[in-house]
Amino acid sequence: MRLQRRNLLRIGAVAAAASGLSACGSDDETRQPATADSASASASPTWRDAKSTGSGRLSLLSAMLGTSELQDRYANNVLTGFFGSSSYQMATTYTTSDKLPDKILTALTGGDLADVVMPEYGWLHSLRRRNALEPAPADLLDDLDVDERFLSSCRIADELYGVPYTMDLQVIGYRVDLLTRAGITEPPGTLDELREMAKELNTDGFSGFDPFSPGLTRTWANLVGAYGGTLFTEDGDLGFNDGTGIAALDFLAGLINDGTADLSTIPGTGEPRLITQGKTAMAPMGAGIWDELDEAGLGDEAHIAFFPMPPGGGDADPSVLRTGTVLSVSRQSRYQDVAFQFLHYALEDQPLSTTAAMLPAIPSRTNLLVTSEAASNRIANAGLANIDHAGVMLGGSDAWLDLRPVIEGQLRLTLEGKQSADAAIGNLGRVVTDSKNAG
Structure with a gap:
């Protein structure tokens, strides 16, 4: 399956929309072209306001969005909302679910794993074993009511190596x-x-x-x-x-x-x-x-x-x-604070409801399902009604x-x-x- 490459979502301080998207490259993945990095995000004192200082280019690797239409919508309706008020940019690479593990491990070996990685639910133990992921700040989810029934499998040795996104x-x-x-x-x-x-x-x-x-x-x-x-x-x-x-x-x-x-x-x-x-x-x-x-x-x-x-x-x-998709931050990222701020933003009401409606899927903040566009999905509602029986997942081991x-x-x-x-x-x-x- 050929996936369209995207132009870099390049947004300055006054930009209000994602840049145009164009095809340019390989047959099985998409990556937006790079621009020169500037000051490192390490100048940010905390992940909560990291994007307010400095500038730079982050990257995202995902198999969550399988069509160019969905990728456009995600860029315009989710990424723009976060990066539009900063001097940071996001380069997105989309691939297919079967190729995602190799893409992650190859990039990890080459020292250029994306800042934000979206592995499948159940992969975190394997990626932690390979030293791929940075544990999330202890307070990342303090003001977000993420469903604990999904969170439990994201914790390894009392640290959170990813946050459930859409399930x-x-x-x-x-x-x-x-x-x-x-x-x-x-x-x-x-x-x-x-x-x-x-x-x-x-x-x-x-x-x-x-x-x-x-x-x-x-x-x-x-x-x-x-x-x-x-x-x-x-x-x-x-x-x-x-x-x-x-x-x-x-x-x-x-x-x-x-x-x-x-x-x-x-x-x-x-x-x-x-x-x-x-x-x-x-x-x-x-x-x-x-x-x-x-x-x-x-x-x-x-x-x-x-x-x-x-x-x-x-x-x-x-x-x-x-099953589902998890948001994680790479240990190789130069902009970890900004990446963690994006994770928090992605789980806020509007971005998460928008993403869940696009797929369709159950938002990891399950209370949003009844008020989101995905509320009419009777399969999602039936799954949620039986969530107490969800004791098996694909993964959970090194x-x-x-x-x-x-x-x-x-x-x-x-x-x-x-x-x-x-x-x-x-x-x-x-x-x-x-x-x-x-x-």
């Missing part, structure tokens, strides 16, 4: 109309009930449950939570090797054996999800597909409703997967960035009948062990 909570959406037509009036209460209900709904060209549209890794992780597990412990140690990882993968394999799920039916990039096409009755989903559902006339309560991934039995609880690229391949081998679930989970466990032993 997502994956729930199961189901077609009320299709279930009602089949005589089903309640969603399933356990995974066994989910599987039996899906089998009952299966017909030629129609599946009762589509587990794969949000991504194989995401659904497997969500199921690990449904069996009472987590990918990693609170200390960042291996967690999915306690039987829950195998159970989750066996459940997916069972859906394929039942004829409920088929890896070959996953829609391609840009194609409507199966649930939007009317080819499945239930599917995991995050807030990002709301517009697709709503535009297809399926957004009302007569067509779609939601429930958390049901428990796998025993003492397990329902499971909601939490080893995550080493494990992340190999998970789907190992899971897929099992679902294609080429290796057992035990073998897949054992292989993934060894990746984690090797990574942690490497230091």
Whole structure:
């Protein structure tokens, strides 16, 4: 995917809008052209008013905004509001989520990691291990009511290495109309009930449950939570090797054996999800597909409703997967005070509500959801209503960035009948062990 390069958002003391944006460069990322730096931000006495003195060029690295239209809107509606009254500038580099880890690690090795980095939720332990991030000032969030349920995973050794920005909570959406037509009036209460209900709904060209549209890794992780597990412990140690990882993968394999799920039916990039096409009755989903559902006339309560991934039995609880984007400041930044002031600004009412409405997503200050443009997103609201079940996330360990690229391949081998679930989970466990032993 080609991402358009942006002209540098260059704003002087009297500027009131972002500069024009133009294409100029590589095929897979965007970076605004540099201008000469002036006085260092180190002259600022505190992060709270750092941009009021000095001048310089900061940089931002993100995969959060996937289109040139969103990048324009972010520049005009968020970045301009912060940099428009200062002599600082922001150069933005946008890439894709799959390329972001390599972009971060390559820049870190080269000594030019961006001042502000937007990694995915769950990456912070891995980036801290590589000495990439600067801990946030202790008072950065004192006057902001960021939801503590998101903040807990950003703290490592009692220090905050990033702040939640926009979040997502994956729930199961189901077609009320299709279930009602089949005589089903309640969603399933356990995974066994989910599987039996899906089998009952299966017909030629129609599946009762589509587990794969949000991504194989995401659904497997969500199921690990449904069996009472987590990918990693609170200390960042291996967690999915306690039987829950195998159970989750066996459940997916069972859906394929039942004829409920088929890896070959996953829609391609840009194609409507199966649930939007009317080819499945239930599917995991995050807030990002709301517009697709709503535009297809399926957004009302007569067509779609939601429930958390049901428990796998025993003492397990329902499971909601939490993902999202985090704001962090690079340890290599020359302008850390200004960067931290920008982080604070980005979480203020108007900038955060604007950003959440653009994506769409849940603002990390969850109280803003009801008053923001994203309030009509029923998937976001369903996720927030079930946030107490959001005990599993993608990451949370020093080893995550080493494990992340190999998970789907190992899971897929099992679902294609080429290796057992035990073998897949054992292989993934060894990746984690090797990574942690490497230091």
